[in-house]
Amino acid sequence: MTTTPGNDAGAAASGGASPDAPRRTALDAVHRALGATMTDFAGWEMPLRYGSERDEHLAVRSRAGLFDLSHMGEITLTGPDAGALLDYALVGNLSALKTGRARYTMICDEQGGILDDLIVYRTGEREYLVVANAANAQTVLDTLTERQAGFDAAVRDDRDAYALIAVQGPEAAGILAGLTDAGLDGLKYYAGLPGTVAGARALIARTGYTGEDGFELFVSTDDAVAVWEAVSAAGREKGLVPCGLSCRDTLRLEAGMPLYGHELTTRTTPFDAGLGRIVKFEKTTNEGRFVGRKPLEEAAERAASAPPRKLAGLIAEGRRVPRAGYPVVTADGTVIGEVTSGAPSPTLGRPVAMAYVDAAYAEPGTEGVAVDIRGSREPYEVVALPFYRRRK
Structure with a gap:
């Protein structure tokens, strides 16, 4: 599916703001009417929470949540060599991807450092949709354009063409079923198909960043408000709630999903x-x-022989919350790693963290591991990732 509104739609999504001001999504007025706490995230004004982030988190785990992800960066590649270009530019084998399927992959620099993690959808025989993180979208676009030389393929910036709305949670399929002409029962995880949602053309993808079943809806910016409101109405009786970036972070952390700038950087x-x-x-x-x-x-x-450090899961024995950058230490204070992400886990009822630690301390059940939280050594249990797996 190709959805390419004109320049007016792009200006609306940007809120007509000056180049230095945070951009606003097509759903900005909806978020403010709902009383959302807004925050500047990667150059966008985005909803952080609407009320209690814990309640939003638990709603996604038990019922469903509705997210505005329109800050993500969409880049379309077309042409006879589009697959070959992606094979060269990314670490995956994207030319082998079947039409209608998606793949998690990465784009690295010449030294193997991670520039961004991506989801790539094959939307046609000669067409792919690359979805980048908001903070890295320009870098990904520039890098793909640079690596395009010698390939019969076009790289198009479609960041202003799409609004991205996610419905996540065990009730997601039931909520969308009455709004779409797509066969959701046959849509596999990491697959996407064209269809309509509330009468609007959409790419409907069974993907997400929460650890739950769910869907991501790529629609025109002109259709964003109507689709959001239709999904909200359809999900009201099933306990659907609007959700902000804060609970999205704790959901992905529980699911052991990496976040660029934390678990993933150009140094890894x-x-x-x-x-x-x-x-x-x-x-x-x-x-x-x-x-x-x-x-x-x-x-x-x-990695196969003697990796210096590994990414491990940590669960607190107490209540103090670790934050990114806090040292991971032994009982005698020897630094053996560093926390990359940490937060209270609403599902587990205790703080959790991901951390890169010396390989000798990375095995689940390793004893004597603590996190130095402002001078206090708080004991943590080393566990395998993820912290949470949904029941299928």
Whole structure:
């Protein structure tokens, strides 16, 4: 599906603001009418919460939540070599992706460092939709454009063409079923198909960042308010609530999903993050060549032999909350790692964290591990990720 409104729609999504002011999504007025607490996130004014972030979190776990993700960056690639370009520019084997399916992947620099993690949808025989994190969207666009040389493919910035609305939680399919002509029962995880939602054309994807079943709806910015309001009305009796970025962060943390700038940076490779499985050295095109291949081969060897640090899960024995950057230490105060993400877990009822720790301390059940929280060594249990898995 291609949804490309004109320049007026893009201006509306931006709120007509000056270049230095935070941008506003097409749903900005809706959020404010709902009493949302707004925050500046990656250059966008986004809803942080509407009320209690704990209640929003638990609603997604038990019922459903509605998210505005229109700050994410959409980039369309078209042409005979679109798949080959992605094979060269990204770490995955995207040309082998079947039409209608999606794949989690990454774009790395020449040293194998992660520039961003992405979801790529194959929307046609010669068309792909790349979805980047808001803070990195321009970098991803520029890098794909730079790596385009020599390929018969076009790279198009579609960030102003789409609004992205997510419905997440066990009731998500039931809420959407009466609003769409798409066959949701047959839509697999990490797949997307064109259809309509509340009469609006959409790419309907069974993807998400919460650890729950759910859908992400790519619609025109002109249709965003109508779709949001229709989903809200359809979900009212099923306990659907609007949700902000705050609970999205605790949901993804419980699900062990990495966040760029925390678990993923240009200083880490996919293998450092325990995600080496997404790097495909055997590719369909380009004779296996892709940016960062040699450093990533070396990273794969290190990960298989003696990795210096691993990403581990930590659950607090007490109530003090660890934050990114706090040292992970042994009983005698020796620093063995660093927290990358930490927050109270509404589902577990205790604080949790992800941290890169020395490999010798990364195994679940390792004793004597603590987090230095402002000079106090708080004991933590080392556990396997994720902290939470939904029942299927």
